[in-house]
Amino acid sequence: MNRLEFKAVTIVASILLLGICVVSAKAQNARLDLSNLDKLASKAKETADIALDEKMLPSALGFLKDGDSEQAQIKELVSKLKGVYVKVFEFEKPGAYDDSDIEPIRSQLQSAGWTKIAGVQSKEETVGVHVKYHEDAVMGLAILVAEPNELVIVNIVGPVDLDKLIQLAGKFGSLDLKKLGVQVNP
Numbered sequence: 029m030n031r032l033e034f035k036a037v038t039i040v041a042s043i044l045l046l047g048i049c050v051v052s053a054k055a056q057n058a059r060l061d062l063s064n065l066d067k068l069a070s071k072a073k074e075t076a077d078i079a080l081d082e083k084m085l086p087s088a089l090g091f092l093k094d095g096d097s098e099q100a101q102i103k104e105l106v107s108k109l110k111g112v113y114v115k116v117f118e119f120e121k122p123g124a125y126d127d128s129d130i131e132p133i134r135s136q137l138q139s140a141g142w143t144k145i146a147g148v149q150s151k152e153e154t155v156g157v158h159v160k161y162h163e164d165a166v167m168g169l170a171i172l173v174a175e176p177n178e179l180v181i182v183n184i185v186g187p188v189d190l191d192k193l194i195q196l197a198g199k200f201g202s203l204d205l206k207k208l209g210v211q212v213n214p
Contacts, residue, residue, distance in 0.1 A: 057141065058160040058168020059111060060183045064132045068117050068179070071124045076116040082186075085109055101192060109186035115179075122176035130174060133181060137170055152176070159190070166190055 069075050080088050089106055092099040106112075119125065137144070137158045146157040153175045160168035166188045173180040 058170075058183075058185045059113070060133060060136050060170055060181070062113060062115055062133065062181060062183065065115055065117070065129065065179075065181070068125050068129060071119060072117040073120045074116075074118040076114065078112065078114040080112045082110045085112065105189060105192050109184060109188070111183075111185040113181075113183040113185070115181045117179045119177045119179075124177075125179060130172065130179065133172060137172070142168075142170070159188070169193070 069077075085106055089103050092103050094100060094103075117125070134156075136142070137156065141160045141162070142158045143161065144156055144158050146155075148155040153173065155174075156170075156172045158170040158172075159166045160170075167186065169182070169184040169188045169190075171180070171182040
């Protein structure tokens with residue numbers, strides 16, 4: 029290989045590596061900084077804090093059975109993810125947290141790339157479902173549920189198939205995104 033060919037190969041390899049890094053960075057940009065919420069733990073009656081990064085996700089899927097079709101769908105959906113992060117705070121009384129505590133999260137969700145796809149606003153609760161796009165692909169999902177006595181933040185990082193997620197969420201009844209107006213494509 030002559031010097032010119034070597035230089036061309038080096039440039040092409042550099043461009044490919046840069047492309048891989050950009051796609052990886054886009055997925056990582058979907059990770060919300062939830063650290064400001066840590067101070068709420070001391071005020072909460074109960075807390076849940078789940079942080080599964082790319083290395084931990086396969087272990088978390090170990091209990092799922094390959095023979096079960098629903099569990100296989102979950103494995104397929106989660107296998108492409110870079111992380112799942114959940115924080116839940118349940119408080120004795122309303123007013124244990126205020127809007128200033130969740131404003132940093134809302135601010136991140138208003139930044140470039142995030143799009144609000146569903147929401148509910150009432151005196152009893154505020155719910156927002158946001159997705160982060162890279163080109164036409166969903167590379168992150170964030171759900172913020174704020175009630176007087178409870179605060180829930182879910183952040184999924186990586187490629188998310190919304191149709192499959194909605195179908196699975198409906199089966200388990202934990203979060204019915206259809207009720208929030210998120211539609212499954214026919």
